Amino acid sequence: MSFLSLFRPVCEPVTLDPVHHYAVFSVPQWKDPNLQALPRATEQRFAVLYQPFEKRFAMETLEQAYIQGAMSGVKLVALHKNELCLFLSDDVAAATFPALESLWEPIKGLDLNRNLWVDFFCEHEVLSGRCKYPFWRIVKEIIESNILGIEEYAIPVLHDCAYEISLGDDPKSHQFHVDICPSPRVNPPDVW
Structure with missing residues (x-):
């Protein structure tokens, strides 16, 4: 068909x-x-x-x-x-x-x-x-x-979790988030 x-x-x-x-x-x-x-x-x-x-x-x-x-x-x-x-x-x-x-x-x-x-x-x-x-x-x-x-559509949460995970957040708490910044980035404290 x-x-x-x-x-x-x-x-x-x-x-x-x-x-x-x-x-x-x-x-x-x-x-x-x-x-x-x-x-x-x-x-x-x-x-x-x-x-x-x-x-x-x-x-x-x-x-x-x-x-x-x-x-x-x-x-x-x-x-x-x-x-x-x-x-x-x-x-x-x-x-x-x-x-x-x-x-x-x-x-x-x-x-x-x-x-x-x-x-x-x-x-x-x-x-x-x-x-x-x-x-x-x-x-x-x-x-x-x-x-x-x-x-209803399962609407993903748009959130950049990389920084929180790098600080020790449990990745499971972010499993349904969509990383809106998938490329490597500089940690915010290093920029300021």
Whole structure:
């Protein structure tokens, strides 16, 4: 499966059986699952379940959906020949559903997507076993074995720790800091 640069693969594609494969992607997200603007960008992870098919249309369709803001509530996309099955996060409120559906209308209308059918499912339908999607057990396995949805970025602390460590600070207390001055430098007392 070829991937677009907009979506960053989180891991190598996984082969579940000869027919079903999936990949997990990460992308910056500025909206929550209910389409509300977030104060800062977060990371969205979603899985794409696919079978051998014309790959180009599907990834371009998902890119267009992302650009239109239609992906924020999506945890998993199952791709079939002329059908996208979208599995929405439990965080998507019922009141948001019509807005999500309307965001997909112009995407379905693209020349690239003639005859495209988009179907929506809820995460809880899959996890409870009440989903009408024929491969719901595979979707359940993917959802349960991956971290999907919207999470805050782990923002590194920007700090030059070299001086404190050289004075005897425990390096472990600085393990999550990013050294903003990686080149060797003169100790500040030597400069003054």
